[in-house]
Amino acid sequence: MANEPTKPDEMESLHPRSSRRGLWIGIAAVVVVVVILAGGLTTGWFGLGGSTTPNPQTITLNGAGSTFALPVISAWSTQYDTLTGVQINYQGTGSGAGISAIIAKSLDFGATDAPLNSTQHAQNPSLLTIPESLGAVTMAYNVPGVPAHINMTGTIIADIYLRLITNWNDANISAVNPGVTFPNLAILPVHRSDASGTTYCFTNYLSVVNSQWASQIGTAKSVSWPSGEIGAQGNQGVAAVVQGQHGAIGYVELAYSLQNNLAYAKVKNAAGSYILPTLNSTAAAATNAAGTLPAGNADWSHVSIVNATGADSYPIATFTYLLVFQELNVYPGGVMIHARAQALVSFLSWAVHDGQSTAATLQYVPLPSAVVTGDVASIQSITFNGQSLSA
Amino acid sequence: MAFPLRRGARRVRTNPTASSLGDVLFRLGSGAAGVVLLVVLGLMVLVLVVSGEQSMRTFGLGFLGNNIWDPNTSQFGALPFIFGTLVTSAIALLLGVPISLGIAIFLVELAPAAVRTPLAYVVELLAAIPSVIYGLWGIFVLVPVMSNYVDPALQSTLGFLPIFQGAIYGYGLLTAGVILAIMIIPTVAAISRDALLAVPQSQREAALSLGATRWESTRMAVLTYARSGIFGAVMLGFGRAAGETIAVTMVIGNANEIPRGFSLLAPAQTLSSLIATNIREAFGLQASALIELALVLLLVTLIINVFARVMVWRVFGERGETA
Numbered sequence: 001m002a003n004e005p006t007k008p009d010e011m012e013s014l015h016p017r018s019s020r021r022g023l024w025i026g027i028a029a030v031v032v033v034v035v036i037l038a039g040g041l042t043t044g045w046f047g048l049g050g051s052t053t054p055n056p057q058t059i060t061l062n063g064a065g066s067t068f069a070l071p072v073i074s075a076w077s078t079q080y081d082t083l084t085g086v087q088i089n090y091q092g093t094g095s096g097a098g099i100s101a102i103i104a105k106s107l108d109f110g111a112t113d114a115p116l117n118s119t120q121h122a123q124n125p126s127l128l129t130i131p132e133s134l135g136a137v138t139m140a141y142n143v144p145g146v147p148a149h150i151n152m153t154g155t156i157i158a159d160i161y162l163r164l165i166t167n168w169n170d171a172n173i174s175a176v177n178p179g180v181t182f183p184n185l186a187i188l189p190v191h192r193s194d195a196s197g198t199t200y201c202f203t204n205y206l207s208v209v210n211s212q213w214a215s216q217i218g219t220a221k222s223v224s225w226p227s228g229e230i231g232a233q234g235n236q237g238v239a240a241v242v243q244g245q246h247g248a249i250g251y252v253e254l255a256y257s258l259q260n261n262l263a264y265a266k267v268k269n270a271a272g273s274y275i276l277p278t279l280n281s282t283a284a285a286a287t288n289a290a291g292t293l294p295a296g297n298a299d300w301s302h303v304s305i306v307n308a309t310g311a312d313s314y315p316i317a318t319f320t321y322l323l324v325f326q327e328l329n330v331y332p333g334g335v336m337i338h339a340r341a342q343a344l345v346s347f348l349s350w351a352v353h354d355g356q357s358t359a360a361t362l363q364y365v366p367l368p369s370a371v372v373t374g375d376v377a378s379i380q381s382i383t384f385n386g387q388s389l390s391a
Numbered sequence: 392m393a394f395p396l397r398r399g400a401r402r403v404r405t406n407p408t409a410s411s412l413g414d415v416l417f418r419l420g421s422g423a424a425g426v427v428l429l430v431v432l433g434l435m436v437l438v439l440v441v442s443g444e445q446s447m448r449t450f451g452l453g454f455l456g457n458n459i460w461d462p463n464t465s466q467f468g469a470l471p472f473i474f475g476t477l478v479t480s481a482i483a484l485l486l487g488v489p490i491s492l493g494i495a496i497f498l499v500e501l502a503p504a505a506v507r508t509p510l511a512y513v514v515e516l517l518a519a520i521p522s523v524i525y526g527l528w529g530i531f532v533l534v535p536v537m538s539n540y541v542d543p544a545l546q547s548t549l550g551f552l553p554i555f556q557g558a559i560y561g562y563g564l565l566t567a568g569v570i571l572a573i574m575i576i577p578t579v580a581a582i583s584r585d586a587l588l589a590v591p592q593s594q595r596e597a598a599l600s601l602g603a604t605r606w607e608s609t610r611m612a613v614l615t616y617a618r619s620g621i622f623g624a625v626m627l628g629f630g631r632a633a634g635e636t637i638a639v640t641m642v643i644g645n646a647n648e649i650p651r652g653f654s655l656l657a658p659a660q661t662l663s664s665l666i667a668t669n670i671r672e673a674f675g676l677q678a679s680a681l682i683e684l685a686l687v688l689l690l691v692t693l694i695i696n697v698f699a700r701v702m703v704w705r706v707f708g709e710r711g712e713t714a
Contacts (some may be wrong), residue, residue: 093671095672096671096673096674097672100674188560193640193645193660193668193669194668194669194671195462195669195671195672195673196672217463219463220463221462221672222463222669222672223461223462224459224460224461224462224463224464224647225646225647227646227648227651228646228650228657229646229658230560230644230646230658231644231646231647231660231668232645233640233668237641240530241530241562244530244531244535244561245534245538245560
């Protein structure tokens, strides 16, 4: 028994090389793991060294929807947690998914770029529509030798996307840009390949200013585009195509045009002036529409601030909305308690007031005060078990 | 000497009950694993059929032949996307398989031992690159190269063919096919290499002893012997090409149509790319139509696999599987 060879020795003598190699690989793996863990510790991956004891009383408000609103709501979430300890968990699932989820009562609030349509509103009359921030859609282009902000009209944009104008040296474009020489360069129209609120706003504008567009293409988050155009995913995708291809034109949110240093056009508004998209000119469009906005619990499906009146209004602009139940005791299983309802109302109130300055730093257009007034009225109408909550 | 041997032998003999119980467990366990695969596939098809039912009832078989995809008027057809998937996969195989086979043959038959292992590692490393990286590389490197050099060159030399006519975008079927070719090379090359490695040395020796050159021995003795494995590699490559989503989305141009004159230079769309870009915001009939597209993708892959296998049997079958 005593002289019986032990197992490890047997293996060593049979496979000396592989065993030694295995040893080295093992040591290397341990070293790598230790280095990563050490790095993680020093950079605070594991949240050590801070006060991370979870507070059992912590309220987490769940929201989801618009990807356009994701950056600003994420920033709000961080700020609001620091200020009040209430956590906001927001998922950028897309506007449509946000609408379905709030209707299914699986969220505290939804966010969407396009308002509920009439059918959705009729089926859910207790959902409040609260404008939360503003966006401008810019016409970005890549034409060598042409200034950074050429003039465009709604008709020209529609004709470009209908493939009726196909070259940058087209007489219609030169006519509104005196003094600018356009190259003989094919126009490459770029659109969103995913369904998006940006497309909704853009097609809404073209439908308003161009009857052929209205009848042939229409207004929607995704439409059937004419032949020979390029689709790209997300604002970032459209911006990347425009940046890379001479002759390209695309519609992207203002923030993406600025971040990517794209040239973008001044667009002729309802008053006949060519307006550059800026935070101010977009706010002007919303201000001029503020007087006509419906009550929070009314039908918002017809609301649109494209081609707004006012000499300074940029014509391709849109609201994004938060969707909240007016009476909060509608959730099954008693998940909505008074404290949670109060936290939700306080957050909404904070978002339309203090939150707007955060929006501006992220190049979202802050809501004009006339719109905030309407929002406050809607937020104050929110009740829990019939009792109003302090906003 | 005798002592350990006897002990070892006894260990085998003394546990007949235990080992037969182990065998039963082993058989059941691995059988269950096999069944799980079938159940998962079955459930997937079931879910796709149930969720796609609304679209199937609305459009019937016409769904497959319809050219229009218009969410605004709720008209949905699969034809442009079936076309896009088949064409991009075909380009990928056409460009990718010869290169992959070249790599595999070089690694197994020709490369000096010092080069063999590092090169094999590099090939396997390529397979581990996430597809979004290929997509980004596609946008920033491949698309400009295609639109500035490759597409114009093709148009000026082969422009008499309708498939190379029309406007040059950079984004399109050909660019997507090239990206896919690069993406399937590691898979096809690695599996072909394994197939070639499995060819017995005696095959090569026999061919060489009959006076065959290196090329003749590779072609007749090695490739013929390994063809079934190589075929499997090509089919896996096709599966990856047909199912690849992100990289294709980023370079194909996402135009929901069959390009005029079937131009390879024009933007188009594949099944998986359309599903991925649209499913998040799709509801009702459109969501159902997208799910039916997933079913179509499954069927297209299945049909191509069966068709290709039958073809291989037809061509090689009579000459004997033993080769």
